[in-house]
Structure formats: structure tokens, C-alpha cells
Amino acid sequence: xxxxxxxxxxxxxxxxxxxxxxxxxxxxxxxxxxxxxxxxxxxxxxxxxxxxxxxxxxxxxxxxxxxxxxxxxxxxxxxxxxxxxxxxxxxxxxxxxxxxxxxxxxxxxxxxxxxxxxxxxxxxxxxxxxxxxxxxxxxxxxxxxxxxxxxxxxxxxxxxxxxxxxxxxxxxxxxxxxxxxxxxxxxxxxxxxxxxxxxxxxxxxxxxxxxxxxxxxxxxxxxxxxxxxxxxxxxx
Amino acid sequence: xxxxxxxxxxxxxxxxxxxxxxxxxxxxxxxxxxxxxxxxxxxxxxxxxxxxxxxxxxxxxxxxxxxxxxxxxxxxxxxxxxxxxxxxxxxxxxxxxxxxxxxxxxxxxxxxxxxxxxxxxxxxxxxxxxxxxxxxxxxxxxxxxxxxxxxxxxxxxxxxxxxxxxxxxxxxxxxxxxxxxxxxxxxxxxxxxxxxxxxxxxxxxxxxxxxxxxxxxxxxxxxxxxxxxxxxxxxx
DNA sequence: ATGTAACATATTGCATGCAATCCGGTCCTG
DNA sequence: CAGGACCGGATTGCATGCAATATGTTACAT
Numbered sequence: 053x054x055x056x057x058x059x060x061x062x063x064x065x066x067x068x069x070x071x072x073x074x075x076x077x078x079x080x081x082x083x084x085x086x087x088x089x090x091x092x093x094x095x096x097x098x099x100x101x102x103x104x105x106x107x108x109x110x111x112x113x114x115x116x117x118x119x120x121x122x123x124x125x126x127x128x129x130x131x132x133x134x135x136x137x138x139x140x141x142x143x144x145x146x147x148x149x150x151x152x153x154x155x156x157x158x159x160x161x162x163x164x165x166x167x168x169x170x171x172x173x174x175x176x177x178x179x180x181x182x183x184x185x186x187x188x189x190x191x192x193x194x195x196x197x198x199x200x201x202x203x204x205x206x207x208x209x210x211x212x213x214x215x216x217x218x219x220x221x222x223x224x225x226x227x228x229x230x231x232x233x234x235x236x237x238x239x240x241x242x243x244x245x246x247x248x249x250x251x252x253x254x255x256x257x258x259x260x261x262x263x264x265x266x267x268x269x270x271x272x273x274x275x276x277x278x279x280x281x282x283x284x285x286x287x288x
Numbered sequence: 289x290x291x292x293x294x295x296x297x298x299x300x301x302x303x304x305x306x307x308x309x310x311x312x313x314x315x316x317x318x319x320x321x322x323x324x325x326x327x328x329x330x331x332x333x334x335x336x337x338x339x340x341x342x343x344x345x346x347x348x349x350x351x352x353x354x355x356x357x358x359x360x361x362x363x364x365x366x367x368x369x370x371x372x373x374x375x376x377x378x379x380x381x382x383x384x385x386x387x388x389x390x391x392x393x394x395x396x397x398x399x400x401x402x403x404x405x406x407x408x409x410x411x412x413x414x415x416x417x418x419x420x421x422x423x424x425x426x427x428x429x430x431x432x433x434x435x436x437x438x439x440x441x442x443x444x445x446x447x448x449x450x451x452x453x454x455x456x457x458x459x460x461x462x463x464x465x466x467x468x469x470x471x472x473x474x475x476x477x478x479x480x481x482x483x484x485x486x487x488x489x490x491x492x493x494x495x496x497x498x499x500x501x502x503x504x505x506x507x508x509x510x511x512x513x514x515x516x517x518x519x520x521x522x523x524x
Numbered sequence: 525a526t527g528t529a530a531c532a533t534a535t536t537g538c539a540t541g542c543a544a545t546c547c548g549g550t551c552c553t554g
Numbered sequence: 555c556a557g558g559a560c561c562g563g564a565t566t567g568c569a570t571g572c573a574a575t576a577t578g579t580t581a582c583a584t
Contacts, residue, residue: 057537080565091539093329096567100333104340106439113546114566129436132375136440139371200365200447203342204372204440211436293567316535327569332537349576350536528583536575545566552559 057097063088064098068107068118069212075120075286079108105210121212121285123274127267129214134263136205137189137216140196141255145247153195157244160188164237173230181233188240189216213270213285236265293333299324300334304343304354305448311356311522315344341446357448357521359510363503365450370499372441373425373452376432377491381483389431393480396424400473409466417469424476425452449506449521472501 064084067073079099081092088095099116102108108116144153167173167180193202209215239262246255274285300320303309315335317328324331335352338344344352380389403409403416429438445451475498482491510521 078565082565092566093538093540097333097336097537100336101340104337106436115546125435128434132372132434132436132440135371135375136368139368198364198368199361200368200444200450204368204443207440207443208436214436314535318535328536329568329570351576526584529581531580532578534575534577536573538571538573540569540571542569543567545564547564548562550559550561552557554555554557 057094057101060088060090060094061098061101064102065107073118075118077118078111079116079118081115105207107210107212123270123285126211126213126270126285129208129211130263130267130270133205133208133214133216133266134260136201136208137192137263138256138259140192140198140201140205141243141247141259142252143196143198143201144192145250145252145255147195147197148250149247150195153191154244154248156191157188157247160184160191161237161241161244164188164240168230168234168237171230172226173233181237185216185236192243216266232265232269236262239265293330293337296324296326296330296334297337300338301343309354311354313354314347315352315354317351341443343446343448359506359521362447362449362506362521365444365447366499366503366506369441369444369450369452369502370496372437372444373428373499374492374495376428376434376437376441377479377483377495378488379432379434379437380428381486381488381491383431383433384486385483386431389427390480390484392427393424393483396420396427397473397477397480400424400476404466404470404473407466408462409469417473421452421472428479452502468501468505472498475501 064079073079081095081099085092085095099108103110103116107119109119111117149157163184164181167177167184170177173181193205196202239258243255243258243262246258300315309315317331317335320331321328335344339346339352343355345355347353385393399420400417403413403420406413409417429441432438475494479491479494479498482494
């Protein structure tokens with residue numbers, strides 16, 4: 053009933069992100085099985101899945117440990133994301149934007165404009181922007197039509213803070229956040245412009261810089277020592 | 289005794305590559321368990337691992353099927369590999385080549401020169417070149433020092449024919465093969481030259497073109513209809 | 525004859541049992 | 555008092571049992 057190990061993997065991810073399992077701690081099977089109401093077998097499957105994602109790592113003496121992420125590791129992952137999304141942008145520009153894709157992207161751009169219009173961003177506007185952001189990146193990836201690329205990006209995005217929309221809501225000052233989001237969304241506009249114009253190299257560069265943005269934001273957030281950012285990321 | 293599921297995954301990979309399990313066929317657990325002398329449990333773990341790699345896919349009604357690879361899919365994977373290895377080359381060039389890394393690379397270059405020196409390449413020379421090729425790519429990745437990048441590349445390389453050295457031994461005409469390898473190794477020389485000079489963009493472009501090479505070779509091989517290339521790849 | 529429905533078989537997926545192994549504590553010895 | 559070895563407990567990893575479900579076949583009705 054509680055079923056699919058993918059579902060269990062989701063639950064475990066949530067628990068880890070919530071800080072219930074600190075980095076370096078053992079993920080014992082029996083307590084997890086009891087907590088989730090299933091047997092040890094699907095738990096083990098889910099743990100193996102999370103290991104493939106890189107969220108946990110196998111311990112030397114058996115079992116799994118919550119992986120400890122350092123700031124440079126996350127930055128590296130973000131750079132890889134930029135490289136891969138840059139490739140997606142280049143491919144789309146080189147193939148030419150289909151009318152349907154262009155329409156979907158422009159709809160996302162408009163949604164982003166609307167979300168950022170207000171001088172003060174409430175939670176709803178932030179959520180709307182985050183949705184728009186995920187959608188736009190998904191449209192780009194879909195339009196690239198490269199399954200291997202999608203797989204590679206999915207693996208990267210599974211890591212905390214490497215995903216495109218992972219950094220949106222965690223910013224400190226509201227004004228600073230608004231400025232950052234406006235800048236990011238301006239890059240979205242430039243990207244679509246480049247895609248429409250068939251400028252592959254420019255589109256690729258824009259996506260790399262877009263990710264570089266995320267890297268800089270991450271540094272700012274951690275430097276500010278914001279509490280509860282993520283229990284998984286250690287400064288050094 | 290037969291133990292680790294990773295070992296079983298290796299065995300399954302070999303069986304699949306050998307054509308014992310044609311694309312689209314079910315991988316039934318019980319026969320595999322009997323054939324490998326273990327129980328169904330580690331078999332299942334290994335299958336999940338192969339699914340994460342993309343070599344098999346979960347069937348709708350349960351169980352796993354051998355994935356069918358089409359030529360465009362492999363080409364896409366090769367392109368992603370080029371993008372990622374291009375990133376590795378750029379990073380190394382930007383960081384500057386450490387003396388140890390430079391020495392290791394130049395040793396590999398010399399080994400490649402030696403392997404390709406003879407006008408006719410015997411099996412030993414081909415094996416030596418293949419080893420050198422893998423080593424050089426590994427050195428580059430290691431020098432890049434980006435774990436997320438290494439992971440992404442490992443996932444891509446696990447796919448058949450997407451790996452850097454997957455295409456070396458399968459060529460038809462000996463003379464044509466020699467020319468191809470010479471060209472590829474010339475690119476290796478140019479790459480190291482760019483790395484030494486700190487030319488990041490050039491190094492990246494060279495690695496992309498290097499992968500493009502592999503893509504072209506793959507097309508040639510499949511167009512020639514060479515038998516036994518791989519039972520996994522279907523023309524369309 | 526063809527499509528459908530019911531059945532028998534086989535296979536998956538999860539739960540649990542059991543041996544091997546690893547970790548922690550305590551006792552002994554120098 | 556310190557170091558090491560032995561021992562008890564707990565945990566992992568694999569094997570197997572069992573229920574649920576998908577698959578292929580056959581019989582039947584139209």
C-alpha cells in the first residue's frame with residue numbers, strides 16, 4: 053500500500069532536506085522501515101536510488117550515510133548545470149524555435165513579468181515566479197530533444213541547491229531579492245531573444261551566465277549565514 | 289560468495305552487450321539468479337542500478353526490459369559527452385596545468401605516438417592505444433577536479449558507444465582505422481597544447497570536436513552495416 | 525471466424541528469517 | 555592507569571515465502 057520505492061525515496065529526500073538526518077549520520081533501515089510503515093526491502097531500494105543520485109553514500113562497513121555537501125561541491129554542480137543548460141539553449145537555437153515552443157516560452161516570460169510587476173513580492177508572487185522559472189527551464193530542455201541531456205540534467209538537479217529554482221525563496225532582504233529576480237528574469241528575456249534569432253553561441257553563453265548567477269546568490273546566502281538554509285551544506 | 293550487486297551489474301552489462309539479451313526482452317529475475325548463482329534480491333538491486341544507468345528500463349507491468357538504443361540517441365549521448373569533456377578541458381586550462389598533470393598527459397601522448405607509429409596496427413597496438421585514450425581522458429577529468437562533472441560523465445560513459453574508447457576496435461578497413469586514430473590522436477596533441485597555453489575556449493572546442501569525431505565514426509560504422517557492432521543499436 | 529471473458533500459470537514485489545559482520549563495552553593484563 | 559583483546563548486541567545483506575498482479579491460453583458466445 054505504501055508502495056513504490058520511488059515514493060519512499062521521495063519521503064527520504066524530504067526527511068533529509070528537513071534536517072531530520074544530519075550529514076554523516078547513518079540511515080538505519082529498521083527505524084526508517086518502521087517510520088514509513090514498510091519493510092526493509094523497499095527501503096533498501098530507495099537508498100540505492102538515493103545513492104545513485106548522490107544524496108547518500110555507501111558506508112565502508114555497510115549501510116548508507118547522509119552525504120555532506122560542501123559549498124565548492126554545490127558550486128561545481130551549478131557550473132555543470134550551466135554547461136548542460138547552455139548546451140540545451142544552443143541546440144534549440146541551432147534547430148530553430150518551433151512556433152509552439154516559442155509561444156510557450158513567451159507565455160512563461162509574460163507570467164514572470166506579471167509576477168515581478170509588484171514592487172513588493174508576496175509569497176504568492178514568489179511561488180508564481182518559481183513555477184514560471186521551472187516551467188521555462190523545462191520547456192527549453194524539452195525543446196532540445198536530447199534524452200541523454202535531460203537525464204544528465206535531472207541527475208544534477210536532484211542535488212540540493214543545484215536546481216534552477218532552489219535559490220529563489222531563501223533570500224534575505226526583500227529588496228535585494230527583487231533585484232536579483234529581475235536580473236534573472238531579464239536574462240530569460242535575452243535568452244528567448246537569442247533563441248528566436250537562432251544565435252546558438254549567445255544563447256549558450258547566456259545560460260551559463262544565468263547559472264553563474266545562481267552560484268553567486270548561493271555564496272551570498274551562505275556568507276550571510278542565513279539560518280535554516282540547508283542543514284546539508286557546510287561552509288567549507 | 290558471488291556477492292556484491294555491483295559485480296552482478298557488471299555481469300549483466302556484459303551479457304547484454306554480448307547480445308544474450310536482445311533489446312526489448314524481459315530480464316526475468318529467476319533465470320538470471322540461477323545463471324549467476326545468487327538469489328533474486330541482489331539481482332533486483334543490480335537491475336535497479338542498470339536502470340539508473342539507462343541500460344534497462346522498468347516495464348509498465350513490473351520487471352525490467354533491455355533498452356533499445358537508436359542511432360540518434362547514441363549521437364545525442366556523444367554530444368553530451370563532448371559538452372561535458374569540453375567543460376573539463378576548459379576548467380583545466382583556466383586553472384592552469386599542474387606540472388604533474390602535464391607530465392602525465394605528455395606521457396600519454398608519447399604512449400599514443402608509440403602505439404600509432406607502426407604502419408600496421410596489430411591487436412596489441414590497438415589495445416595500447418585504447419588504454420592510452422582512456423587514461424588521457426581520465427587524467428583530464430581528474431585534473432578538472434569537479435565531482436559533479438565526473439559523475440555526469442560516468443553516467444554518460446556507461447551507455448554503449450557513448451564512451452570515448454568504445455569505437456576504437458570496431459572499424460572495418462585497417463587503413464581507414466589507422467587514419468582515424470591518427471587524426472584523433474592529433475587532436476589529443478592539440479588539446480594538451482591548448483591546456484598548456486591556458487586557452488580554455490580553444491580546449492573546450494577541441495574536446496567538442498573530438499567527440500564529434502566519435503559521432504562521425506559511429507555513423508560510418510553503422511552505415512557500413514558491420515556485423516556484431518552491437519545488438520543494442522538499431523539503425524533508425 | 526472473431527472478439528471477449530474467464531482461467532491457469534508465471535512473475536514480480538514486499539515481508540521476513542538467518543547467517544555474517546561490524547560496532548561498542550567491559551574485562552583482563554602489563 | 556593505559557592498552558588490548560574478548561564478548562554481547564545490533565545491523566546489514568542475502569535467501570526465501572507469500573500474496574498480488576500481469577500474461578498467455580482456452581473456451582465460449584455472437
